[in-house]
Amino acid sequence: MPRGVNARRGSGRSLDSPKAWWCHGAPCAATIGEIAAFVTSKNARPFLLTLDIVFPDRATYERFKALKALDRVTIAGLYGVMAEDVLKIIEFDPAYAVKITLRRPLGSGALGESDVYGAQQHVPLMEHAVSWEDT
Numbered sequence: 001m002p003r004g005v006n007a008r009r010g011s012g013r014s015l016d017s018p019k020a021w022w023c024h025g026a027p028c029a030a031t032i033g034e035i036a037a038f039v040t041s042k043n044a045r046p047f048l049l050t051l052d053i054v055f056p057d058r059a060t061y062e063r064f065k066a067l068k069a070l071d072r073v074t075i076a077g078l079y080g081v082m083a084e085d086v087l088k089i090i091e092f093d094p095a096y097a098v099k100i101t102l103r104r105p106l107g108s109g110a111l112g113e114s115d116v117y118g119a120q121q122h123v124p125l126m127e128h129a130v131s132w133e134d135t
Contacts, residue, residue: 028133033126041122046108051100061096069130078124
């Protein structure tokens, strides 16, 4: 999937289509950044990146988990890497959080690498839209 283009699974419609954003007069999709309390990224050694999604409460976290919206192929598409480079997707119940670890295309500080600390890499995940009807 090209970066920045998200589609609802099974709908065959792009989320930038007006019909994809509305269900029965109400929004039926939201970005992870709109759902979560916060989304962060950081280095996890020179060649790994960790992404964290932390939810505001148990109900929101459990609802997001039930969607099964994130898998290796989805993360790989967002970050332009192979699915094999997405090493872990961990649901961490005590913190109402999802932690994702992937290989960095370039090591921290390597020539051509633009984010030494990995602190700016959360945006594709934060902007990823998922099916989310207001309840």
